[in-house]
Amino acid sequence: MKPKRQVRKSAALPFNPIRVERELLRFPIHHLAKRGILNIDIRGKDKTGKEFRWRVSPSRNYGEPRELAYKLDTLLINRRIEEAGRSKPKVIRLGSLRAICRELGLSEGCSSDIKEALRQNAHTGITAKVSYQGQDGVERTIEGDFNRYSVIFTGERFSNGRKADAVYIILNDVYREVLNNAGTRPLDYDYLKVLPPTAQRFYELVSPQVFAAIKHKLPFAKYTYSNFCIYSALTRYTIAKQVKKQMYKVMQPHKRSGYLEAVAFEETVDSDGTPDWWIHLTPGEKAHSEFRQFSQRTNHSLETHEPFLLSGSELEAGTPSADVEQFQYNLLWDIITEAIELPSEPDP
DNA sequence: TCTTGGGGTACGCAGGGCTC
DNA sequence: GAGCCCTGCGTACCCCAAGA
Numbered sequence: 001m002k003p004k005r006q007v008r009k010s011a012a013l014p015f016n017p018i019r020v021e022r023e024l025l026r027f028p029i030h031h032l033a034k035r036g037i038l039n040i041d042i043r044g045k046d047k048t049g050k051e052f053r054w055r056v057s058p059s060r061n062y063g064e065p066r067e068l069a070y071k072l073d074t075l076l077i078n079r080r081i082e083e084a085g086r087s088k089p090k091v092i093r094l095g096s097l098r099a100i101c102r103e104l105g106l107s108e109g110c111s112s113d114i115k116e117a118l119r120q121n122a123h124t125g126i127t128a129k130v131s132y133q134g135q136d137g138v139e140r141t142i143e144g145d146f147n148r149y150s151v152i153f154t155g156e157r158f159s160n161g162r163k164a165d166a167v168y169i170i171l172n173d174v175y176r177e178v179l180n181n182a183g184t185r186p187l188d189y190d191y192l193k194v195l196p197p198t199a200q201r202f203y204e205l206v207s208p209q210v211f212a213a214i215k216h217k218l219p220f221a222k223y224t225y226s227n228f229c230i231y232s233a234l235t236r237y238t239i240a241k242q243v244k245k246q247m248y249k250v251m252q253p254h255k256r257s258g259y260l261e262a263v264a265f266e267e268t269v270d271s272d273g274t275p276d277w278w279i280h281l282t283p284g285e286k287a288h289s290e291f292r293q294f295s296q297r298t299n300h301s302l303e304t305h306e307p308f309l310l311s312g313s314e315l316e317a318g319t320p321s322a323d324v325e326q327f328q329y330n331l332l333w334d335i336i337t338e339a340i341e342l343p344s345e346p347d348p
Numbered sequence: 349t350c351t352t353g354g355g356g357t358a359c360g361c362a363g364g365g366c367t368c
Numbered sequence: 369g370a371g372c373c374c375t376g377c378g379t380a381c382c383c384c385a386a387g388a
Binding site: 032033067153196198234242246249250 | 350351352353354360361362363364
């Protein structure tokens with residue numbers, strides 16, 4: 001029968017890192033809510049003040065990409081893309097449907113479900129206008145309508161007439177360009193694998209903030225509840241009791257694993273005046289351990305933000321006091337949370 | 349032999365109600 | 369606030385038949 005998820009408790013175990021591109025990862029594609037229909041249509045301004053747009057249009061025939069499609073993208077396709085090296089090839093071999101099932105830890109009988117989920121991913125269209133800074137420091141813009149990849153199943157033919165001996169994806173040029181140019185950041189692949197979908201998405205979204213909090217020795221990281229809902233395609237509530245209940249279930253695996261030591265909520269409102277909450281995340285031993293190992297393992301910079309701070313000598317010599325300290329902390333939070341302005345939540 | 353597709357059934361998880 | 373229990377939807381598993 002279905003194996004129960006087991007969230008690893010030991011922070012001392014070595015991590016199995018996966019480096020994922022960080023520019024499109026923050027935008028949602030998959031529908032993680034179990035009920036209802038949420039349109040993913042996000043407009044706003046990024047931290048440099050530029051307007052951005054992210055709209056997802058699922059296929060009418062194959063339906064919305066959901067939990068399984070999300071797993072496929074995050075656990076299998078991201079892995080293949082990473083293994084392909086720095087310059088991504090246009091065609092990537094995934095393996096047979098049964099091999100994909102095995103790799104995801106599922107029974108081989110679910111191959112038809114995998115096929116359906118691959119089709120959902122391949123047929124989901126994206127309308128985007130997003131700016132990002134490439135690894136070379138050059139600012140780039142993705143603007144247009146595209147899907148991320150096409151899929152060729154075993155026995156089907158490529159455009160050159162060759163018959164596919166396994167399942168392949170063909171990367172769309174727009175998506176491939178992002179993969180080739182965008183920066184990456186590490187995640188613990190084994191941890192991703194054991195988390196339920198919403199907890200996995202939470203980990204993907206908040207890990208830069210958690211790393212930043214550890215790096216700058218802050219007591220906790222902050223992330224807004226509204227952003228979590230918008231960027232996870234989850235139901236957004238406006239009543240505290242419902243919010244805490246919903247988030248309690250998302251946080252449980254992270255608290256059990258030791259990734260988070262404590263979680264607290266601070267009431268606020270979004271730009272529309274709708275009730276919102278800052279989620280305070282105190283990093284646990286696993287988060288500290290991840291940070292140490294990821295910092296040592298590679299020369300890549302972790303995706304944290306270097307905040308402006310007064311130097312120690314300035315602090316000692318000058319006026320600083322509790323006010324300056326408070327100012328620094330407020331500034332840090334603004335930088336760390338990226339302060340994305342979202343004019344409104346997506347249509348229900 | 350390997351892979352795919354379909355149908356039936358059981359399970360997991362988000363969401364909701366409720367208690368302590 | 370934390371946690372238990374229930375519901376309903378989506379997913380996972382199992383089995384078997386068919387095709388390459």
